[in-house]
Amino acid sequence: MSPHIQNRSMSLRRRVINNGTGLLFEQALSHTPSQPSERADDLMIHFNSRMTLIMDNIAPLKNKRETDNQKAPWKLNPVVKLLKKECRKSERMWRKSKLQIHYQIHKEMLGKYNLEISKARQSFFSNIINRNINNAHVLFSTVEKLTNPSSQLPPELSSVNKCNDFASFFKGKIDKIRLNIASQLQIAQNLEPLAVKRGDRNLTPTFSLVDSETLEKISVLPHLNWIFCPQFFSNLFFILYQPMYFRL
Known part of the structure:
Protein backbone atom coordinates (compact mmCIF):
# COMPACT_ATOMS: atom_id res chain seq x y z
CA MET A 1 0.00 0.00 0.00
CA ASN A 69 3.60 12.31 -12.59
CA GLN A 70 5.11 12.87 -9.17
CA LYS A 71 7.31 10.08 -7.91
CA ALA A 72 6.89 8.60 -4.49
CA PRO A 73 9.22 10.35 -2.02
CA TRP A 74 11.07 7.16 -1.09
CA LYS A 75 12.00 6.61 -4.75
CA LEU A 76 14.08 9.79 -4.63
CA ASN A 77 16.53 8.07 -2.31
CA PRO A 78 20.06 8.17 -3.84
CA VAL A 79 20.60 4.45 -3.23
CA VAL A 80 17.27 3.60 -4.88
CA LYS A 81 18.09 5.80 -7.88
CA LEU A 82 21.52 4.19 -8.25
CA LEU A 83 20.08 0.66 -8.08
CA LYS A 84 17.41 1.61 -10.61
CA LYS A 85 20.12 2.79 -12.98
CA GLU A 86 22.07 -0.45 -12.54
CA CYS A 87 18.89 -2.47 -13.00
CA ARG A 88 18.13 -0.74 -16.31
CA LYS A 89 21.71 -1.31 -17.40
CA SER A 90 21.51 -5.05 -16.68
CA GLU A 91 18.15 -5.23 -18.47
CA ARG A 92 19.60 -3.66 -21.62
CA MET A 93 22.52 -6.07 -21.51
CA TRP A 94 20.20 -9.08 -21.18
CA ARG A 95 17.87 -7.96 -23.98
CA LYS A 96 20.84 -7.38 -26.24
CA SER A 97 22.66 -10.68 -25.63
CA LYS A 98 19.74 -13.00 -24.69
CA LEU A 99 22.18 -14.99 -22.53
CA GLN A 100 21.05 -16.88 -19.43
CA ILE A 101 23.89 -15.46 -17.32
CA HIS A 102 22.82 -11.90 -18.12
CA TYR A 103 19.22 -12.82 -17.30
CA GLN A 104 20.31 -14.09 -13.88
CA ILE A 105 22.28 -10.87 -13.28
CA HIS A 106 19.26 -8.77 -14.19
CA LYS A 107 17.03 -10.90 -11.96
CA GLU A 108 19.36 -10.41 -8.99
CA MET A 109 19.58 -6.66 -9.61
CA LEU A 110 15.80 -6.43 -9.82
CA GLY A 111 15.46 -8.24 -6.49
CA LYS A 112 17.96 -5.87 -4.86
CA TYR A 113 16.11 -2.87 -6.29
CA ASN A 114 12.72 -4.01 -4.98
CA LEU A 115 14.21 -4.80 -1.57
CA GLU A 116 15.82 -1.36 -1.36
CA ILE A 117 12.52 0.32 -2.33
CA SER A 118 10.78 -1.56 0.48
CA LYS A 119 13.44 -0.45 2.97
CA ALA A 120 13.32 3.18 1.79
CA ARG A 121 9.52 3.22 2.03
CA GLN A 122 9.62 1.77 5.54
CA SER A 123 12.23 4.32 6.58
CA PHE A 124 10.18 7.17 5.07
CA PHE A 125 7.07 6.39 7.10
CA SER A 126 9.10 5.59 10.22
CA ASN A 127 10.63 9.07 10.09
CA ILE A 128 7.18 10.64 9.73
CA ILE A 129 5.89 8.74 12.76
CA ASN A 130 8.98 9.54 14.86
CA ARG A 131 8.84 13.24 14.01
CA ASN A 132 5.14 13.50 14.81
CA ILE A 133 4.92 11.11 17.74
CA ASN A 134 2.98 13.73 19.73
CA ASN A 135 0.81 14.87 16.82
CA ALA A 136 -2.23 12.63 16.70
CA HIS A 137 -3.63 14.29 13.57
CA VAL A 138 -0.56 13.48 11.46
CA LEU A 139 -0.35 9.97 12.85
CA PHE A 140 -3.98 9.17 12.09
CA SER A 141 -3.78 10.71 8.60
CA THR A 142 -0.64 8.69 7.83
CA VAL A 143 -2.28 5.46 8.97
CA GLU A 144 -5.38 6.37 6.94
CA LYS A 145 -3.28 6.81 3.79
CA LEU A 146 -1.57 3.48 4.36
CA THR A 147 -4.68 1.45 5.08
CA ASN A 148 -7.15 3.23 2.76
CA PRO A 149 -5.27 4.64 -0.23
CA SER A 150 -7.21 7.12 -2.32
CA SER A 151 -8.75 5.77 -5.52
CA GLN A 152 -9.25 9.19 -7.11
CA LEU A 153 -8.87 9.12 -10.88
CA PRO A 154 -6.60 11.58 -12.67
CA PRO A 155 -8.50 14.62 -14.00
CA GLU A 156 -7.74 13.77 -17.63
CA LEU A 157 -9.69 10.50 -17.34
CA SER A 158 -12.86 12.36 -16.35
CA SER A 159 -12.71 14.84 -19.22
CA VAL A 160 -15.38 15.09 -21.93
CA ASN A 161 -12.97 13.97 -24.66
CA LYS A 162 -12.01 10.84 -22.75
CA CYS A 163 -15.68 9.99 -22.13
CA ASN A 164 -16.40 10.42 -25.84
CA ASP A 165 -13.47 8.13 -26.67
CA PHE A 166 -14.85 5.43 -24.37
CA ALA A 167 -18.33 5.81 -25.87
CA SER A 168 -17.00 5.61 -29.43
CA PHE A 169 -14.95 2.52 -28.60
CA PHE A 170 -17.87 0.56 -27.14
CA LYS A 171 -20.27 1.81 -29.83
CA GLY A 172 -17.88 0.45 -32.46
CA LYS A 173 -17.79 -2.90 -30.65
CA ILE A 174 -21.60 -3.07 -30.54
CA ASP A 175 -21.93 -2.14 -34.22
CA LYS A 176 -19.42 -4.84 -35.16
CA ILE A 177 -21.32 -7.50 -33.18
CA ARG A 178 -24.62 -6.47 -34.77
CA LEU A 179 -23.04 -6.62 -38.23
CA ASN A 180 -21.76 -10.14 -37.56
CA ILE A 181 -25.20 -11.26 -36.34
CA ALA A 182 -26.85 -9.77 -39.43
CA SER A 183 -24.40 -11.56 -41.74
CA GLN A 184 -25.02 -14.88 -39.96
CA LEU A 185 -28.80 -14.42 -40.35
CA GLN A 186 -28.35 -13.66 -44.03
CA ILE A 187 -26.33 -16.86 -44.50
CA ALA A 188 -29.02 -18.86 -42.68
CA GLN A 189 -31.73 -17.39 -44.91
CA ASN A 190 -29.74 -18.29 -48.02
CA LEU A 191 -29.33 -21.88 -46.82
CA GLU A 192 -33.02 -22.32 -45.92
CA PRO A 193 -34.20 -23.08 -49.53
CA LEU A 194 -31.54 -25.79 -49.76
CA ALA A 195 -32.87 -27.38 -46.58
CA VAL A 196 -36.40 -27.37 -48.02
CA LYS A 197 -35.21 -29.08 -51.18
CA ARG A 198 -33.48 -31.75 -49.15
CA GLY A 199 -36.68 -32.28 -47.16
CA ASP A 200 -38.56 -33.18 -50.35
CA ARG A 201 -36.66 -36.44 -50.59
CA ASN A 202 -38.10 -39.75 -49.32
CA LEU A 203 -36.36 -39.82 -45.97
CA THR A 204 -37.05 -42.30 -43.21
CA PRO A 205 -39.42 -40.63 -40.73
CA THR A 206 -38.93 -43.22 -37.97
CA PHE A 207 -36.70 -46.15 -37.06
CA SER A 208 -38.07 -49.63 -36.48
CA LEU A 209 -37.08 -51.68 -33.46
CA VAL A 210 -34.45 -54.38 -33.93
CA ASP A 211 -35.82 -57.83 -33.23
CA SER A 212 -33.97 -60.92 -32.04
CA GLU A 213 -33.68 -62.37 -35.55
CA THR A 214 -31.87 -59.28 -36.80
CA LEU A 215 -29.52 -59.31 -33.84
CA GLU A 216 -28.73 -62.96 -34.54
CA LYS A 217 -27.83 -62.12 -38.14
CA ILE A 218 -25.54 -59.34 -36.94
CA SER A 219 -23.80 -61.59 -34.44
CA VAL A 220 -22.95 -64.22 -37.08
CA LEU A 221 -21.13 -61.68 -39.29
CA PRO A 222 -17.42 -62.50 -39.50
CA HIS A 223 -14.99 -60.37 -37.52
CA LEU A 224 -13.45 -57.86 -39.92
CA ASN A 225 -10.35 -55.70 -39.68
CA TRP A 226 -10.56 -51.94 -39.79
CA ILE A 227 -9.70 -52.03 -43.50
CA PHE A 228 -13.07 -53.68 -44.26
CA CYS A 229 -15.13 -51.42 -41.99
CA PRO A 230 -17.02 -49.74 -44.89
CA GLN A 231 -18.15 -53.17 -46.15
CA PHE A 232 -19.15 -54.17 -42.63
CA PHE A 233 -21.34 -51.09 -42.15
CA SER A 234 -22.92 -51.49 -45.59
CA ASN A 235 -23.88 -55.08 -44.71
CA LEU A 236 -25.21 -53.93 -41.35
CA PHE A 237 -27.27 -51.19 -42.98
CA PHE A 238 -28.70 -53.68 -45.48
CA ILE A 239 -29.72 -56.09 -42.71
CA LEU A 240 -31.38 -53.39 -40.64
CA TYR A 241 -33.27 -51.74 -43.48
CA GLN A 242 -33.92 -54.74 -45.74
CA PRO A 243 -37.63 -54.97 -44.71
CA MET A 244 -38.06 -51.27 -45.38
CA TYR A 245 -36.64 -51.57 -48.90
CA PHE A 246 -39.06 -54.38 -49.67
CA ARG A 247 -41.98 -52.23 -48.48
CA LEU A 248 -40.91 -49.40 -50.77
Missing part, protein backbone atom coordinates in the same frame (compact mmCIF):
# COMPACT_ATOMS: atom_id res chain seq x y z
CA SER A 2 1.11 3.54 -0.66
CA PRO A 3 -0.48 6.96 -0.17
CA HIS A 4 -2.07 8.64 -3.13
CA ILE A 5 0.40 10.75 -5.10
CA GLN A 6 -1.42 13.66 -6.69
CA ASN A 7 -0.47 14.29 -10.31
CA ARG A 8 -0.27 17.89 -11.46
CA SER A 9 -1.73 18.65 -14.87
CA MET A 10 -0.31 21.48 -16.96
CA SER A 11 -1.00 22.92 -20.39
CA LEU A 12 1.98 23.37 -22.71
CA ARG A 13 2.35 25.10 -26.06
CA ARG A 14 5.00 23.79 -28.39
CA ARG A 15 5.97 23.54 -32.04
CA VAL A 16 6.53 20.23 -33.77
CA ILE A 17 9.86 20.53 -35.60
CA ASN A 18 11.26 17.61 -37.59
CA ASN A 19 13.87 17.04 -40.30
CA GLY A 20 11.72 18.58 -43.04
CA THR A 21 10.96 21.77 -41.14
CA GLY A 22 14.28 23.39 -42.06
CA LEU A 23 13.75 22.89 -45.79
CA LEU A 24 10.21 24.26 -45.60
CA PHE A 25 11.49 27.25 -43.64
CA GLU A 26 14.12 28.07 -46.29
CA GLN A 27 11.56 27.81 -49.09
CA ALA A 28 9.06 30.02 -47.28
CA LEU A 29 11.74 32.57 -46.38
CA SER A 30 12.89 32.89 -49.99
CA HIS A 31 9.33 33.63 -51.15
CA THR A 32 8.64 36.21 -48.43
CA PRO A 33 9.19 39.78 -49.66
CA SER A 34 11.53 41.97 -47.67
CA GLN A 35 10.74 45.48 -46.51
CA PRO A 36 13.69 47.88 -46.81
CA SER A 37 14.04 50.49 -44.13
CA GLU A 38 16.74 52.81 -42.83
CA ARG A 39 15.85 52.31 -39.17
CA ALA A 40 17.29 49.32 -37.35
CA ASP A 41 14.22 49.00 -35.14
CA ASP A 42 11.92 48.71 -38.16
CA LEU A 43 14.17 46.08 -39.73
CA MET A 44 14.18 44.08 -36.49
CA ILE A 45 10.39 44.29 -36.15
CA HIS A 46 9.92 43.23 -39.77
CA PHE A 47 12.38 40.35 -39.37
CA ASN A 48 10.66 39.06 -36.22
CA SER A 49 7.22 39.27 -37.82
CA ARG A 50 8.48 37.37 -40.90
CA MET A 51 9.98 34.63 -38.74
CA THR A 52 6.84 34.34 -36.64
CA LEU A 53 4.57 34.23 -39.68
CA ILE A 54 6.64 31.53 -41.38
CA MET A 55 6.89 29.39 -38.25
CA ASP A 56 3.14 29.69 -37.63
CA ASN A 57 2.54 28.37 -41.15
CA ILE A 58 4.97 25.44 -41.22
CA ALA A 59 5.06 24.56 -37.50
CA PRO A 60 2.13 26.16 -35.68
CA LEU A 61 1.92 26.21 -31.92
CA LYS A 62 -0.12 23.34 -30.51
CA ASN A 63 -1.65 23.10 -27.08
CA LYS A 64 -0.95 19.88 -25.23
CA ARG A 65 -2.05 18.99 -21.74
CA GLU A 66 0.49 16.91 -19.86
CA THR A 67 0.40 15.34 -16.46
CA ASP A 68 3.39 15.73 -14.21
Whole structure:
Protein backbone atom coordinates (compact mmCIF):
# COMPACT_ATOMS: atom_id res chain seq x y z
CA MET A 1 0.00 0.00 0.00
CA SER A 2 1.11 3.54 -0.66
CA PRO A 3 -0.48 6.96 -0.17
CA HIS A 4 -2.07 8.64 -3.13
CA ILE A 5 0.40 10.75 -5.10
CA GLN A 6 -1.42 13.66 -6.69
CA ASN A 7 -0.47 14.29 -10.31
CA ARG A 8 -0.27 17.89 -11.46
CA SER A 9 -1.73 18.65 -14.87
CA MET A 10 -0.31 21.48 -16.96
CA SER A 11 -1.00 22.92 -20.39
CA LEU A 12 1.98 23.37 -22.71
CA ARG A 13 2.35 25.10 -26.06
CA ARG A 14 5.00 23.79 -28.39
CA ARG A 15 5.97 23.54 -32.04
CA VAL A 16 6.53 20.23 -33.77
CA ILE A 17 9.86 20.53 -35.60
CA ASN A 18 11.26 17.61 -37.59
CA ASN A 19 13.87 17.04 -40.30
CA GLY A 20 11.72 18.58 -43.04
CA THR A 21 10.96 21.77 -41.14
CA GLY A 22 14.28 23.39 -42.06
CA LEU A 23 13.75 22.89 -45.79
CA LEU A 24 10.21 24.26 -45.60
CA PHE A 25 11.49 27.25 -43.64
CA GLU A 26 14.12 28.07 -46.29
CA GLN A 27 11.56 27.81 -49.09
CA ALA A 28 9.06 30.02 -47.28
CA LEU A 29 11.74 32.57 -46.38
CA SER A 30 12.89 32.89 -49.99
CA HIS A 31 9.33 33.63 -51.15
CA THR A 32 8.64 36.21 -48.43
CA PRO A 33 9.19 39.78 -49.66
CA SER A 34 11.53 41.97 -47.67
CA GLN A 35 10.74 45.48 -46.51
CA PRO A 36 13.69 47.88 -46.81
CA SER A 37 14.04 50.49 -44.13
CA GLU A 38 16.74 52.81 -42.83
CA ARG A 39 15.85 52.31 -39.17
CA ALA A 40 17.29 49.32 -37.35
CA ASP A 41 14.22 49.00 -35.14
CA ASP A 42 11.92 48.71 -38.16
CA LEU A 43 14.17 46.08 -39.73
CA MET A 44 14.18 44.08 -36.49
CA ILE A 45 10.39 44.29 -36.15
CA HIS A 46 9.92 43.23 -39.77
CA PHE A 47 12.38 40.35 -39.37
CA ASN A 48 10.66 39.06 -36.22
CA SER A 49 7.22 39.27 -37.82
CA ARG A 50 8.48 37.37 -40.90
CA MET A 51 9.98 34.63 -38.74
CA THR A 52 6.84 34.34 -36.64
CA LEU A 53 4.57 34.23 -39.68
CA ILE A 54 6.64 31.53 -41.38
CA MET A 55 6.89 29.39 -38.25
CA ASP A 56 3.14 29.69 -37.63
CA ASN A 57 2.54 28.37 -41.15
CA ILE A 58 4.97 25.44 -41.22
CA ALA A 59 5.06 24.56 -37.50
CA PRO A 60 2.13 26.16 -35.68
CA LEU A 61 1.92 26.21 -31.92
CA LYS A 62 -0.12 23.34 -30.51
CA ASN A 63 -1.65 23.10 -27.08
CA LYS A 64 -0.95 19.88 -25.23
CA ARG A 65 -2.05 18.99 -21.74
CA GLU A 66 0.49 16.91 -19.86
CA THR A 67 0.40 15.34 -16.46
CA ASP A 68 3.39 15.73 -14.21
CA ASN A 69 3.60 12.31 -12.59
CA GLN A 70 5.11 12.87 -9.17
CA LYS A 71 7.31 10.08 -7.91
CA ALA A 72 6.89 8.60 -4.49
CA PRO A 73 9.22 10.35 -2.02
CA TRP A 74 11.07 7.16 -1.09
CA LYS A 75 12.00 6.61 -4.75
CA LEU A 76 14.08 9.79 -4.63
CA ASN A 77 16.53 8.07 -2.31
CA PRO A 78 20.06 8.17 -3.84
CA VAL A 79 20.60 4.45 -3.23
CA VAL A 80 17.27 3.60 -4.88
CA LYS A 81 18.09 5.80 -7.88
CA LEU A 82 21.52 4.19 -8.25
CA LEU A 83 20.08 0.66 -8.08
CA LYS A 84 17.41 1.61 -10.61
CA LYS A 85 20.12 2.79 -12.98
CA GLU A 86 22.07 -0.45 -12.54
CA CYS A 87 18.89 -2.47 -13.00
CA ARG A 88 18.13 -0.74 -16.31
CA LYS A 89 21.71 -1.31 -17.40
CA SER A 90 21.51 -5.05 -16.68
CA GLU A 91 18.15 -5.23 -18.47
CA ARG A 92 19.60 -3.66 -21.62
CA MET A 93 22.52 -6.07 -21.51
CA TRP A 94 20.20 -9.08 -21.18
CA ARG A 95 17.87 -7.96 -23.98
CA LYS A 96 20.84 -7.38 -26.24
CA SER A 97 22.66 -10.68 -25.63
CA LYS A 98 19.74 -13.00 -24.69
CA LEU A 99 22.18 -14.99 -22.53
CA GLN A 100 21.05 -16.88 -19.43
CA ILE A 101 23.89 -15.46 -17.32
CA HIS A 102 22.82 -11.90 -18.12
CA TYR A 103 19.22 -12.82 -17.30
CA GLN A 104 20.31 -14.09 -13.88
CA ILE A 105 22.28 -10.87 -13.28
CA HIS A 106 19.26 -8.77 -14.19
CA LYS A 107 17.03 -10.90 -11.96
CA GLU A 108 19.36 -10.41 -8.99
CA MET A 109 19.58 -6.66 -9.61
CA LEU A 110 15.80 -6.43 -9.82
CA GLY A 111 15.46 -8.24 -6.49
CA LYS A 112 17.96 -5.87 -4.86
CA TYR A 113 16.11 -2.87 -6.29
CA ASN A 114 12.72 -4.01 -4.98
CA LEU A 115 14.21 -4.80 -1.57
CA GLU A 116 15.82 -1.36 -1.36
CA ILE A 117 12.52 0.32 -2.33
CA SER A 118 10.78 -1.56 0.48
CA LYS A 119 13.44 -0.45 2.97
CA ALA A 120 13.32 3.18 1.79
CA ARG A 121 9.52 3.22 2.03
CA GLN A 122 9.62 1.77 5.54
CA SER A 123 12.23 4.32 6.58
CA PHE A 124 10.18 7.17 5.07
CA PHE A 125 7.07 6.39 7.10
CA SER A 126 9.10 5.59 10.22
CA ASN A 127 10.63 9.07 10.09
CA ILE A 128 7.18 10.64 9.73
CA ILE A 129 5.89 8.74 12.76
CA ASN A 130 8.98 9.54 14.86
CA ARG A 131 8.84 13.24 14.01
CA ASN A 132 5.14 13.50 14.81
CA ILE A 133 4.92 11.11 17.74
CA ASN A 134 2.98 13.73 19.73
CA ASN A 135 0.81 14.87 16.82
CA ALA A 136 -2.23 12.63 16.70
CA HIS A 137 -3.63 14.29 13.57
CA VAL A 138 -0.56 13.48 11.46
CA LEU A 139 -0.35 9.97 12.85
CA PHE A 140 -3.98 9.17 12.09
CA SER A 141 -3.78 10.71 8.60
CA THR A 142 -0.64 8.69 7.83
CA VAL A 143 -2.28 5.46 8.97
CA GLU A 144 -5.38 6.37 6.94
CA LYS A 145 -3.28 6.81 3.79
CA LEU A 146 -1.57 3.48 4.36
CA THR A 147 -4.68 1.45 5.08
CA ASN A 148 -7.15 3.23 2.76
CA PRO A 149 -5.27 4.64 -0.23
CA SER A 150 -7.21 7.12 -2.32
CA SER A 151 -8.75 5.77 -5.52
CA GLN A 152 -9.25 9.19 -7.11
CA LEU A 153 -8.87 9.12 -10.88
CA PRO A 154 -6.60 11.58 -12.67
CA PRO A 155 -8.50 14.62 -14.00
CA GLU A 156 -7.74 13.77 -17.63
CA LEU A 157 -9.69 10.50 -17.34
CA SER A 158 -12.86 12.36 -16.35
CA SER A 159 -12.71 14.84 -19.22
CA VAL A 160 -15.38 15.09 -21.93
CA ASN A 161 -12.97 13.97 -24.66
CA LYS A 162 -12.01 10.84 -22.75
CA CYS A 163 -15.68 9.99 -22.13
CA ASN A 164 -16.40 10.42 -25.84
CA ASP A 165 -13.47 8.13 -26.67
CA PHE A 166 -14.85 5.43 -24.37
CA ALA A 167 -18.33 5.81 -25.87
CA SER A 168 -17.00 5.61 -29.43
CA PHE A 169 -14.95 2.52 -28.60
CA PHE A 170 -17.87 0.56 -27.14
CA LYS A 171 -20.27 1.81 -29.83
CA GLY A 172 -17.88 0.45 -32.46
CA LYS A 173 -17.79 -2.90 -30.65
CA ILE A 174 -21.60 -3.07 -30.54
CA ASP A 175 -21.93 -2.14 -34.22
CA LYS A 176 -19.42 -4.84 -35.16
CA ILE A 177 -21.32 -7.50 -33.18
CA ARG A 178 -24.62 -6.47 -34.77
CA LEU A 179 -23.04 -6.62 -38.23
CA ASN A 180 -21.76 -10.14 -37.56
CA ILE A 181 -25.20 -11.26 -36.34
CA ALA A 182 -26.85 -9.77 -39.43
CA SER A 183 -24.40 -11.56 -41.74
CA GLN A 184 -25.02 -14.88 -39.96
CA LEU A 185 -28.80 -14.42 -40.35
CA GLN A 186 -28.35 -13.66 -44.03
CA ILE A 187 -26.33 -16.86 -44.50
CA ALA A 188 -29.02 -18.86 -42.68
CA GLN A 189 -31.73 -17.39 -44.91
CA ASN A 190 -29.74 -18.29 -48.02
CA LEU A 191 -29.33 -21.88 -46.82
CA GLU A 192 -33.02 -22.32 -45.92
CA PRO A 193 -34.20 -23.08 -49.53
CA LEU A 194 -31.54 -25.79 -49.76
CA ALA A 195 -32.87 -27.38 -46.58
CA VAL A 196 -36.40 -27.37 -48.02
CA LYS A 197 -35.21 -29.08 -51.18
CA ARG A 198 -33.48 -31.75 -49.15
CA GLY A 199 -36.68 -32.28 -47.16
CA ASP A 200 -38.56 -33.18 -50.35
CA ARG A 201 -36.66 -36.44 -50.59
CA ASN A 202 -38.10 -39.75 -49.32
CA LEU A 203 -36.36 -39.82 -45.97
CA THR A 204 -37.05 -42.30 -43.21
CA PRO A 205 -39.42 -40.63 -40.73
CA THR A 206 -38.93 -43.22 -37.97
CA PHE A 207 -36.70 -46.15 -37.06
CA SER A 208 -38.07 -49.63 -36.48
CA LEU A 209 -37.08 -51.68 -33.46
CA VAL A 210 -34.45 -54.38 -33.93
CA ASP A 211 -35.82 -57.83 -33.23
CA SER A 212 -33.97 -60.92 -32.04
CA GLU A 213 -33.68 -62.37 -35.55
CA THR A 214 -31.87 -59.28 -36.80
CA LEU A 215 -29.52 -59.31 -33.84
CA GLU A 216 -28.73 -62.96 -34.54
CA LYS A 217 -27.83 -62.12 -38.14
CA ILE A 218 -25.54 -59.34 -36.94
CA SER A 219 -23.80 -61.59 -34.44
CA VAL A 220 -22.95 -64.22 -37.08
CA LEU A 221 -21.13 -61.68 -39.29
CA PRO A 222 -17.42 -62.50 -39.50
CA HIS A 223 -14.99 -60.37 -37.52
CA LEU A 224 -13.45 -57.86 -39.92
CA ASN A 225 -10.35 -55.70 -39.68
CA TRP A 226 -10.56 -51.94 -39.79
CA ILE A 227 -9.70 -52.03 -43.50
CA PHE A 228 -13.07 -53.68 -44.26
CA CYS A 229 -15.13 -51.42 -41.99
CA PRO A 230 -17.02 -49.74 -44.89
CA GLN A 231 -18.15 -53.17 -46.15
CA PHE A 232 -19.15 -54.17 -42.63
CA PHE A 233 -21.34 -51.09 -42.15
CA SER A 234 -22.92 -51.49 -45.59
CA ASN A 235 -23.88 -55.08 -44.71
CA LEU A 236 -25.21 -53.93 -41.35
CA PHE A 237 -27.27 -51.19 -42.98
CA PHE A 238 -28.70 -53.68 -45.48
CA ILE A 239 -29.72 -56.09 -42.71
CA LEU A 240 -31.38 -53.39 -40.64
CA TYR A 241 -33.27 -51.74 -43.48
CA GLN A 242 -33.92 -54.74 -45.74
CA PRO A 243 -37.63 -54.97 -44.71
CA MET A 244 -38.06 -51.27 -45.38
CA TYR A 245 -36.64 -51.57 -48.90
CA PHE A 246 -39.06 -54.38 -49.67
CA ARG A 247 -41.98 -52.23 -48.48
CA LEU A 248 -40.91 -49.40 -50.77
